[in-house]
Amino acid sequence: MTPIMLEPGSVPLRTLEAIYWTGAEARIDPSFHPAIEKASARITEIAGGDQPVYGVNTGFGKLASIRINTADVATLQRNLILSHCCGVGAPFPEEIVRLIMALKLISLGRGASGVRLEIIRLIEDMLEKGVIPVIPEKGSVGASGDLAPLAHMAAAMIGEGEAFYQGERLAAREALSRAGLKPVVLAAKEGLALINGTQVSTALAFAGLFRAHRAAQSALITGALSTDAAMGSSAPFHPEIHTLRGHKGQIDTAYALRTLLEGSEIRASHLEGDERVQDPYCIRCQPQVDGACLDLLRMAARTLEIEANAVTDNPLVVSDGSVISGGNFHAEPVAFAADQIAIAICEIGAIAQRRIALLVDPALSFGLPAFLAKKPGLNSGLMIAEVTSAALMSENKQMSHPASVDSTPTSANQEDHVSMACHGARRLLQMTENLFSIIGIEALTAAQGLDFRQPLKTSPELLKAHAVIRDAVPELEIDRYMADDLKAAGDLVATGALNASVSADILPALDN
The missing domain is CATH 1.20.200.10 (Fumarase/aspartase (Central domain))
Structure with a gap:
């Protein structure tokens, strides 16, 4: 099946319906890559600087006032994913997860989230190879993003949690390996960009x-x-x-x-x-x-x-290079x-x-x-x-x-609606x-x-x-x-x- 080429910001309803019903592969149009790389470079610059920016070099939610050392930025993102894998219940069907992943591609592809192309390409390759993260169906309240379910998606990308591959439910690292893929090491803000967002609810x-x-x-x-x-x-x-x-x-x-x-x-x-x-x-x-x-x-x-x-993630890299929460x-x-x-x-x-x-x-x-x-x-x-x-x-x-x-209200009343x-x-x-x-x-x-x-x-x-x-x-x-x-x-x-x-x-x- 020929992959569907997505143009973030203008993907029509019928394309999304085709992805849902047919399981079609999806990729970001390469013309959007420069904007993605530009925002990623800006996040890298901020991560190495002295100014605290939420989610880049600070804690999360009620812990946003805690500054994180530059050497710990990658650990911060990994810890974020693992700590948020709190989903319960049966796994979502494959067609739902594939649509979640396609929607995440569209959002990240707008070039305002600050992730590297490496993140985009891994999601695309997982869709192509059929590595489908195991995402439990319950755990999101629909604000601060679909945190728990999206964390399970992101966990598979870093080689944690589980994924389905060729009809088997496997450790994610094994599923990636069998498909010829490697887990990614998250850089500044990338974990937050992956788990913030409404993609599960929307799918x-x-x-x-x-x-x-x-x-x-x-x-x-x-x-x-x-x-x-x-x-x-x-x-x-x-x-x-x-x-x-x-x-x-x-x-x-x-x-x-x-x-x-x-x-x-x-x-x-x-x-x-x-x-x-x-x-x-x-x-x-x-x-x-x-x-x-x-x-x-x-x-x-x-x-x-x-x-x-x-x-729909947070914070965002806006057109003048500012990062705003x-x-x-x-x-x-x-x-x-x-x-x-x-x-x-x-x-x-x-x-x-x-x-x-x-x-x-x-x-x-x-x-x-x-x-x-x-x-x-x-x-x-x-x-x-x-x-x-x-x-x-x-x-x-x-x-x-x-x-x-x-x-x-949740998260010690930080997320109160x-x-x-x-x-x-x-x-x-x-x-x-x-x-x-x-x-x-x-x-x-x-x-x-x-x-x-x-x-x-x-x-x-x-x-x-x-x-x-x-x-x-x-x-x-x-x-x-x-x-x-x-x-x-x-x-x-x-x-x-x-x-x-x-x-x-x-x-x-x-x-x-």
Whole structure:
């Protein structure tokens, strides 16, 4: 795979998404090397001087007033990394760690952090060779940077801690050796530059964003399938309704639903003589709800794209050569974005669950049998699949409470307000896993409902989606072991296979 060349400060959303989904290698464009070297030289100059500069020749946090001798600067950086390796919990998945490392490259590549090119090149080489630091998932409060998790990344770079290599979990020094790489000895400020920053929180938020957007696109397909299975009306998706309101997400969502349903024999069959005046909100208000969720995801995407290209360590080498201490490591923007994504995930699942409930309820489903069973009573059909979707919906509701409002003082009150961005973003992985299953269950109920509408056919686009669902899960003729069906349907959403079944220009993009 050809490495992606990163231009720090202007790396677009789609590049970051490609790194996440494909594991693509990443390198800094060489045109940025001179700025990196210039800042590094300035830090070297300061480290050998008499003036105290935070993090270069002083202690850290509450210990910033303690001056460090020039001879101890390298030891200071090494001690910083080792003392901050306080993460707990399971390791992050490889795709998360690779994105963390790519984001760290972008930040350091701006030339304001004062690290040597040697640091940049080691991260690039680790990505190329597949040396992936073991980073425990818990330990960051999202301010002063993601200190503990980033320390575990930096520890692998100096030959401490652990790393994954070719499927094995090894001592980091051994993993580097097998890949033909050598640990680095940190110079002044380099340890601090590596562990200060929001890259862990941002990578997790990006993962949640990309997964949520994939599920949101799938929810439009399953929502359209459910609309036809319930013999719902496509009139509420008329374009003028949505342009009169003006929200772009709503307009884009209505377009997708309208286009997916175009040409349905089922819809044509009840254009006349249907006594229902209006469908329930879960059918009729899909553009208003899912469109608002899409707008929320797009808003979070803009915030995270800015953050991905930001310099977020401390102190920073500014354009006149001064080294100034600030607070770019505070992850409040990421925490807010993660909370927005969590709310969108919750609502996409909530309205989808109501469509599932509609289809299994004979009082609401316009002629479909109870629980979509061929012989209700003898068979329970999709009764408990709907209950599972309700359980997952409720779990997501509980996890959607904002994390950003839950600050607590740390580090002897030096760091007295924190963002909680890291675990606010980490929960998105579980929330999207739940959402994949909810949308997968809707795919099963909608496909089963359409099977009962035969010989009438749904639209050409939805027939393609129905075929993909049926390739993975056969029609439910009699009760059977259902867990495998639910997993297979959820996997269609998680892998993007359901989205790929329809024409590519129908589903709304994240960066529109």
